Structures are given as structure tokens and as C-alpha cells.
Amino acid sequence: QKEVEQNSGPLSVPEGAIASLNCTYSDRGSQSFFWYRQYSGKSPELIMFIYSNGDKEDGRFTAQLNKASQYVSLLIRDSQPSDSATYLCAGKNSGGYQKVTFGTGTKLQVIP
């Protein structure tokens, strides 16, 4: 079982719509979660991190965390073609050796 799971997509949304990206995790003790954006051929760049249950908003981005359901999501409002990329969800494991585990990413395509 993968520790962090994402649908690989592609997820296609029209320009201006809300894109909803989802991620589930298996380690119930995970405390911190991150969303990264990776353009093709480039390295990941941090979008947001979230530690607490609920929503966290930053500009057009909203991260949502539900620890009871072991579910993390990223909403992108007013999607733009420049948002087209692969979005990586990552969680920091609990336990003595803490490391961040990445999902395989969801490819988002914003259609003009």
C-alpha cells in the first residue's frame, strides 16, 4: 500500500473553474502535509503546507486537511492555463525516523 496516494489524472478543467486535487495517506500519525507544483522538466516548488484540520487559504489556493478521514486536498480557484502542471502531495511520517513521502502526483490541465 502506498503511503500517499493521488489520482494520476489528467484532471482537465476549463479556465476560470475550480480545480480540486485530492490525496489520501495511510500513516494516521502523519502531522504535516505539503502541496508542490512541478512543471514538466522542472523541479517541484512549494505551494502550501498544512498542519491543522480544516482549511488554509493562500491567494487562489486552499488546502484542506481532514485527519479523521486521512484526506488532504488542494483547491485552485479561477484556474489559469499557467496552473497546468503536476501537483504533488506529500506527508511527513510519524515515528522516530521522520521523512516526507511524496505521492505520484496529479496532472492538471487547464483548458483555455
Add this chain to the structure above:
Amino acid sequence: GAVVSQHPSWVICKSGTSVKIECRSLDFQATTMFWYRQFPKQSLMLMATSNEGSKATYEQGVEKDKFLINHASLTLSTLTVTSAHPEDSSFYICSASRDSRKETQYFGPGTRLLVL
């Protein structure tokens, strides 16, 4: 802040040679640096975690004698791919964490290695 650089950005080498990749945190001190490898259309694979002044912790299946990691200072870590072979061709990406809790990682731009 939180800028991470990598050098070189591209390497083409012959099979059997060794390649060194540098990862630098430019505007912060990185207590921990991470090395990842990413093959085309695949996700990031963590190779090792490096703490300044101590030996790196390698992930299962990663040969420590082949991928030598040195974290000599709080701003520099190096990855040396020894006796590189074509199957080592990949996109190598480092990241750095600036807090002691090893939370948020900031990624370098990556190094593309092509072994002929």
C-alpha cells in the same frame, strides 16, 4: 528567502566516470538536505537524507557506495555518482530544510544526468 541552487544543471558523461553534483542553500542554513531521483513520468524517489557533519541515511535499495553524499557545511551538500552507467541517467534533485523539525523542503532546480 529559501533559495536552493544546484550545479551543474546538465551533465553528459561516459560510462564508468564519476559525476559530482552540488546543492547549495543560498540564503539560509540547511540542517538537513535531501537527494531525490526522478525518472521520466515517475514521481520523486528519495535516495538519502543528509545532515550536516554526519553520515547520510540512505533509503532501502540505494547503494551508499555508488551514491556518495557529503554534507560538509550548513549550506552545501554534494552527491557523487561513482562509476556511472546508462541506467543512472535521470533527473537528480536536491532539497533543503531550514528548520530543525525538517518540515518544509525547498527544492533545487535539478540536475539532468545522461550517461552514454
